[in-house]
Amino acid sequence: MAKLTFVRNSPEVKQPSEECLEVRPWAQGGRKDQIFCIGSGYNFDAHFNVWIEVRYTVQDAPLFYTRSIIHVYGFKSAAAEEARLQAFIRGETDTYAFGDMLPETSISLKRERYKSDDRDGQEKEDCVYAVVVSLDMGAIFGASFPGERMVDIRIEYVELEDGINFMRQWVQELDQVMQGRHPDPARLPPGGSDWPFARQLSRQVYDNLASEFHEHHFEIPRLRKAYERWISLLPPGGQVLDVGCGHGDPVIAQLLAKGFRVTGSDLSPAMLRRAREQFPAAVFIERSATEIDFEGAFDGICSFSSILYLDPIDFLHALYRIHCALKPDGLLFLYGWERGADARGDPYGIDLNNWLWGWTYSLKEVIHALEEHGRFKVLEARDITLKAEKRELLKRWRIQRQQEYEEHLKRMPPGTHVPPPDLNKPLKSLSNHYFIVARKQRAIT
Numbered sequence: 001m002a003k004l005t006f007v008r009n010s011p012e013v014k015q016p017s018e019e020c021l022e023v024r025p026w027a028q029g030g031r032k033d034q035i036f037c038i039g040s041g042y043n044f045d046a047h048f049n050v051w052i053e054v055r056y057t058v059q060d061a062p063l064f065y066t067r068s069i070i071h072v073y074g075f076k077s078a079a080a081e082e083a084r085l086q087a088f089i090r091g092e093t094d095t096y097a098f099g100d101m102l103p104e105t106s107i108s109l110k111r112e113r114y115k116s117d118d119r120d121g122q123e124k125e126d127c128v129y130a131v132v133v134s135l136d137m138g139a140i141f142g143a144s145f146p147g148e149r150m151v152d153i154r155i156e157y158v159e160l161e162d163g164i165n166f167m168r169q170w171v172q173e174l175d176q177v178m179q180g181r182h183p184d185p186a187r188l189p190p191g192g193s194d195w196p197f198a199r200q201l202s203r204q205v206y207d208n209l210a211s212e213f214h215e216h217h218f219e220i221p222r223l224r225k226a227y228e229r230w231i232s233l234l235p236p237g238g239q240v241l242d243v244g245c246g247h248g249d250p251v252i253a254q255l256l257a258k259g260f261r262v263t264g265s266d267l268s269p270a271m272l273r274r275a276r277e278q279f280p281a282a283v284f285i286e287r288s289a290t291e292i293d294f295e296g297a298f299d300g301i302c303s304f305s306s307i308l309y310l311d312p313i314d315f316l317h318a319l320y321r322i323h324c325a326l327k328p329d330g331l332l333f334l335y336g337w338e339r340g341a342d343a344r345g346d347p348y349g350i351d352l353n354n355w356l357w358g359w360t361y362s363l364k365e366v367i368h369a370l371e372e373h374g375r376f377k378v379l380e381a382r383d384i385t386l387k388a389e390k391r392e393l394l395k396r397w398r399i400q401r402q403q404e405y406e407e408h409l410k411r412m413p414p415g416t417h418v419p420p421p422d423l424n425k426p427l428k429s430l431s432n433h434y435f436i437v438a439r440k441q442r443a444i445t
Helices: 078-089 138-142 160-176 196-209 222-234 250-255 269-278 310-325 363-371 388-409
Strands: 002-008 017-028 035-037 041-043 051-058 062-073 094-101 105-115 121-134 150-155 239-243 263-266 283-286 298-304 326-337 343-346 348-351 354-359 376-383 435-440
Touching: 002 160, 017 121, 017 310, 041 051, 041 078, 051 160, 051 310, 062 094, 062 121, 062 138, 078 094, 078 160, 078 250, 094 160, 094 326, 105 160, 121 138, 121 160, 138 150, 196 354, 222 250, 222 326, 239 250, 239 310, 250 263, 250 326, 263 269, 283 310, 298 310, 310 326, 310 363, 363 376, 363 435
Parallel strands: 035 343, 239 263, 239 298, 263 283, 298 326
Antiparallel strands: 002 017, 017 051, 035 041, 051 062, 094 105, 105 121, 121 150, 326 435, 348 354, 376 435
16 A cells, blocks of 8 residues: 555654555556446546555544545556656656546645745745645545535645655555556455445345345246256265355345254345344354455355445455355355446445445456455356347447537537447457356365
């Protein structure tokens, strides 16, 4: 994590006051061929949009934390960035920055020049430096035009060396993310990425939906058969955890019917009340996926339409916690949808007729996240969307893209040439709902 620390000493106290600004990149926002929508704008290369977390602490106590997305168009490598940083050091430019485009979140090191007179009355030029993290809250949380509502963390009078070290740390970690690598939660301080906002928002929504919410997972034949195969691989009477269990039906109902000892976890108290009433034989705990703290307790863990909708930071933490909770060689079953397979963006969006914070992943992205740090081996992974469903989705996609193109033309000056969208998208690119079976690896590489 790029970290900038500044300290205030005072003779009246034993311990100085320490303030820290930290920024960590986590994951790309999508693929090169995906449109990225954010606020009221969009671009055509989602892989340059990067998830970050920003933390500001005093005496190691959290003062400010948020997650955002920064657009790093044109980033090539850490080596290429070093040349740009050296130009700043030499004074050829006065700003070394990233971002400031769709959304207008940015990270920058700035030089401010001023002139003064020395003791002999001769004019001289001096410089001061500042590190600025500017967060586009409106585009992220309000679907507004980029730049309408900003939160700026500006650290003035930074030593040049400290500012350069901060930016270099940021670039090195960004370089890893742009190569498809993610931070390993096992190597990070516990609780460092806790964010009550997303958890509380989801709790409110699912509490409100608890009495009317229904799931029909096993009405999908391919999914039902895949789940039955997974169950057959578990030891009879084994311990199974359902992460994001909701009201428990139909997943926990089937596990109990097969004779398993079942635990369900969910962040909604109302959902859990309904689950306990229906399934008194199961154990239920009020915890989100990132709060699971079991160690080697379960033969199998499953999650339906739950952790695959977390944002990348919570998703990677959840996978780590699930790995810890599984016994050696324990089996994981995941099911979910890639919602809006052609576009990424707007993590704070409408789902289930409510405002929710979340994200979406392709089958390939989930496989990579599971196997990246050597914690899981994927045994089976399949797109189970029927061809007829994909044809209908493709039809809707073409209509939507054409409408977006026509609306965009209306906003452009007369005579502006805007190339029409390519509507020849193949069916195979519309991976929508899928399942994954993975085994916990004994040794972490």
